[in-house]
Amino acid sequence: MPLYICRVSFTHHLRLNPTLSVQTEDSKTVRWLHIIRNLPHQTSLIIGLAALGIAGVVAVLEIKSDKTAAALALGEMDASTAANAGYRWAFPLNQFTVEAHPLQRGEALGLLLQQKGFSAQQIAALVESSRGIFDITSLRMGKPLHFVCRNKGNDPKPWFIVYEPSPYEYVVFHLHDQPCVELIKRPVTVEARTAVGEIKTNFWQALTESGLNDNLADAMIDVLAASVDFYRQKVGDRFKVLYEQDFVEGQPVGAGKLLAAVYERDGKAYYAFRFKREDGKTEYYDYDGRPARKAFLKAPVKYSRISSRFSMRRLHPILGYHRPHFGTDYAAPHGTPIIAVADGVVTEAAYGSGNGRYVRIRHDKVYETQYLHMSGFAAGIRPGARVVQGQTIGYVGSTGLATGPHVCFRFWKNGQQVDHLRLHLPQPEPISGALLEAFNAERDRLLERLQAIPYHTPSAPADAPDDDVAP
Numbered sequence: 001m002p003l004y005i006c007r008v009s010f011t012h013h014l015r016l017n018p019t020l021s022v023q024t025e026d027s028k029t030v031r032w033l034h035i036i037r038n039l040p041h042q043t044s045l046i047i048g049l050a051a052l053g054i055a056g057v058v059a060v061l062e063i064k065s066d067k068t069a070a071a072l073a074l075g076e077m078d079a080s081t082a083a084n085a086g087y088r089w090a091f092p093l094n095q096f097t098v099e100a101h102p103l104q105r106g107e108a109l110g111l112l113l114q115q116k117g118f119s120a121q122q123i124a125a126l127v128e129s130s131r132g133i134f135d136i137t138s139l140r141m142g143k144p145l146h147f148v149c150r151n152k153g154n155d156p157k158p159w160f161i162v163y164e165p166s167p168y169e170y171v172v173f174h175l176h177d178q179p180c181v182e183l184i185k186r187p188v189t190v191e192a193r194t195a196v197g198e199i200k201t202n203f204w205q206a207l208t209e210s211g212l213n214d215n216l217a218d219a220m221i222d223v224l225a226a227s228v229d230f231y232r233q234k235v236g237d238r239f240k241v242l243y244e245q246d247f248v249e250g251q252p253v254g255a256g257k258l259l260a261a262v263y264e265r266d267g268k269a270y271y272a273f274r275f276k277r278e279d280g281k282t283e284y285y286d287y288d289g290r291p292a293r294k295a296f297l298k299a300p301v302k303y304s305r306i307s308s309r310f311s312m313r314r315l316h317p318i319l320g321y322h323r324p325h326f327g328t329d330y331a332a333p334h335g336t337p338i339i340a341v342a343d344g345v346v347t348e349a350a351y352g353s354g355n356g357r358y359v360r361i362r363h364d365k366v367y368e369t370q371y372l373h374m375s376g377f378a379a380g381i382r383p384g385a386r387v388v389q390g391q392t393i394g395y396v397g398s399t400g401l402a403t404g405p406h407v408c409f410r411f412w413k414n415g416q417q418v419d420h421l422r423l424h425l426p427q428p429e430p431i432s433g434a435l436l437e438a439f440n441a442e443r444d445r446l447l448e449r450l451q452a453i454p455y456h457t458p459s460a461p462a463d464a465p466d467d468d469v470a471p
């Protein structure tokens with residue numbers, strides 16, 4: 001087998017969407033929470049982040065060597081028999097058998113290889129060659145390892161193991177001869193897609209009929225929340241969404257990227273347009289270039305209800321006497337991500353007997369926020385850490401003086417605790433000058449594409465009966 005070298009380069013790319021500031025009680029929300037709550041912790045964290053619109057770290061890999069798994073596998077094979085075979089990860093299936101092994105709790109790759117008869121030296125060499133290509137500790141429970149065994153001969157040991165961290169890429173562990181690890185990125189095509197919806201009974205019905213996935217539906221609500229009151233949906237409201245969808249091997253993958261949306265109510269149209277600024281930041285703006293993102297989110301948890309408001313005189317649920325409540329309580333299931341309501345720097349991440357586990361953030365000279373009763377902090381949350389709006393800083397719990405899982409959200413203005421729901425908070429700066437001109441050009445391009453989307457599918461040929469046709 002020819003020796004080959006995997007030369008790889010990574011770029012990390014973090015995409016952050018504006019975070020949903022609307023609370024809804026619809027069944028989709030309940031379903032989401034149900035799904036999130038019933039997943040193992042590590043997965044629920046990932047899904048939780050996905051729900052927040054954070055696409056996560058996408059490793060972009062460039063393989064300089066053209067000797068991929070297929071070339072290696074075929075190197076020792078009769079090309080004519082391989083030519084007629086079905087393929088999986090470029091392995092001809094008439095020459096290889098694939099056996100899926102879902103990873104169990106406590107299982108490690110090294111242990112599995114040992115059981116398959118590989119020596120400690122071979123395992124060490126494999127681990128060594130994985131450095132910088134694929135982090136073996138990122139193997140996820142429940143995801144299958146695919147053992148690829150040669151049909152010919154009586155070798156019980158797999159020649160390759162394939163693992164798919166995501167539909168975008170797969171890892172091949174080469175076990176035959178020289179152990180080697182290879183990460184192969186599948187070709188991705190991006191296609192523009194559209195969706196339309198109209199409220200006939202309720203918003204949930206319109207969302208379902210539009211065919212938007214949960215992430216795109218979330219994103220649409222997100223970017224329009226500054227101009228549309230989603231608490232008051234009306235029959236007859238309608239919307240259009242223009243988005244991009246990734247396709248891998250003909251299948252849609254990933255959340256989709258919202259490009260533009262319009263929501264119409266009472267003959268008025270509310271727009272949101274995606275715009276990439278010169279500084280590389282991607283934001284959404286309304287028709288006039290006002291940012292869709294607010295300087296402060298309304299709540300530190302998505303999908304929650306206010307269980308206790310800011311009050312100068314409240315009967316304390318545990319202490320049993322009246323005292324001021326300098327915060328707003330949001331009840332949410334244990335473990336729900338708590339998000340920073342604005343960009344800032346963590347000043348405290350500590351434990352207090354009354355407050356339980358809490359985080360305090362300074363946003364600027366004027367504003368600070370605090371989040372109490374957490375079950376735990378998010379990774380990296382410690383004094384001095386920079387956080388961005390919508391970033392998960394901890395998880396809902398009931399540490400300290402709390403009767404049930406909730407986050408007590410506290411807001412300071414110039415050192416005074418205030419009721420943030422009554423506050424007129426500063427808005428992000430609208431864009432202007434050359435940036436506004438660039439935005440206007442992009443907006444007009446997107447607007448044209450939005451306007452080209454029909455609300456109804458084009459009617460059948462003119463002579464066909466169609467009750468949708470105007471007299």
Ligand SMILES: [Zn+2]
Nearest residue numbers: 327328329408
């Ligand atoms: Zn409270």
